[in-house]
Amino acid sequence: MTTVPLSGRRAQAARNDAVILDAARDVFIADPSAPISAVAHKAGVGISALYRRYPSKEELLAKLCLDGLLLYNEIAEEANAALDAGTDPAEAFGTFMVRVVDADTHSLTQRLAGTFQPTEEHTRGAIRAGELNQRLFDSLHAAHAVRPDFALADLGQIFEMIAAIRFGDDERRGQLRRRYLALVMAGIFQPDAGPLPGPAPYIGEFAGRWTKVTDAQ
Numbered sequence: 001m002t003t004v005p006l007s008g009r010r011a012q013a014a015r016n017d018a019v020i021l022d023a024a025r026d027v028f029i030a031d032p033s034a035p036i037s038a039v040a041h042k043a044g045v046g047i048s049a050l051y052r053r054y055p056s057k058e059e060l061l062a063k064l065c066l067d068g069l070l071l072y073n074e075i076a077e078e079a080n081a082a083l084d085a086g087t088d089p090a091e092a093f094g095t096f097m098v099r100v101v102d103a104d105t106h107s108l109t110q111r112l113a114g115t116f117q118p119t120e121e122h123t124r125g126a127i128r129a130g131e132l133n134q135r136l137f138d139s140l141h142a143a144h145a146v147r148p149d150f151a152l153a154d155l156g157q158i159f160e161m162i163a164a165i166r167f168g169d170d171e172r173r174g175q176l177r178r179r180y181l182a183l184v185m186a187g188i189f190q191p192d193a194g195p196l197p198g199p200a201p202y203i204g205e206f207a208g209r210w211t212k213v214t215d216a217q
Contacts, residue, residue, distance in 0.1 A: 021067065023042040058115075058117070069125040073129050078099075085163075129164065153200040
């Protein structure tokens, strides 16, 4: 398929949008309550230009989280494709975990849940993520590669715990996140381990976080 290049004006608009989204990600992960004017300042654009693209802070937050969810699903799709190609389930899962941590998708989940009203696109994306995750888990348990009480609901919490590591520059933060991921994975890949204390999170504990609790100004 041939890709038609964007016109000069459309290409510039796309570049501006990328700059705005990058700035918004940095601003709102650092402080979800920050005003939208802080995004405009960091992006180096006028507030009117930002509002033309995103009429409200809530729309901007929703876009950030949707993009993060779609990126997560892209990584999960590729992990499932690796399974289809015959890759060992433990190897496919290990690669998947590293890629998600490096992409830092769960900083958005951790910081922005409850700050906007999810849309149907978010719901569809979340359902798809669950399907992709389930297949990875089924393959791991069928291969007896992981501890038997490692549950699908544990996955999001593991990613969020690692995403909570925020200090240092980008390189150091990446090193630390990889370090603690390796420690977590060492605990997961123990098929003969004794039972964990307490059950994994149940669905209501996750779903409740996405109810909008404050108006984003």
